[in-house]
Amino acid sequence: MSESKKFTRINESFICENCKKDVLMSPGGKCRNHCTHCLYSLHIDINPGDRLSNCGGMLKPDFIEVKSNKNIIHHRCLKCDEIRPNKCAEDDDFGTILKIMQSSKLK
Ligand SMILES: [Zn+2]
Ligand SMILES: [Zn+2]
Numbered sequence: 001m002s003e004s005k006k007f008t009r010i011n012e013s014f015i016c017e018n019c020k021k022d023v024l025m026s027p028g029g030k031c032r033n034h035c036t037h038c039l040y041s042l043h044i045d046i047n048p049g050d051r052l053s054n055c056g057g058m059l060k061p062d063f064i065e066v067k068s069n070k071n072i073i074h075h076r077c078l079k080c081d082e083i084r085p086n087k088c089a090e091d092d093d094f095g096t097i098l099k100i101m102q103s104s105k106l107k
Pocket of ligand 2 (some may be wrong): 043055056057077082
C-alpha cells in the first residue's frame, strides 16, 4: 500500500533527484511541484497536481518568462522533450532564477 501513497499525497517534502537537497513542504499547503533549490521538477503530471503522467522524466528549467510580475518557469522534459510552463513558488531560490534568466538570454 505504501507505493500508491506517494502518488496521492501531493504536498510533502521530498529529496530532489537533481541536486539531492531536501525540498520542504510548501507553506500554506500549496502544491509543491518543483525543487526550490535548482528548480528541477519531475514529469509526473498531465495537469498540475494530478500525477497521471507515465513519463517520470526529469524536467529541466529551460527558460523563465516574466508575465505580469510573475515568473513562469518553462520546464523541458529530458525524456519526452515536452515543454511545461510552471509558476515559480514564492520560496524558490532567487539566485537560481537569475542564473536561468541569464543563460536563456545568451542563447
Ligand atoms: Zn534540486
Ligand atoms: Zn516527459
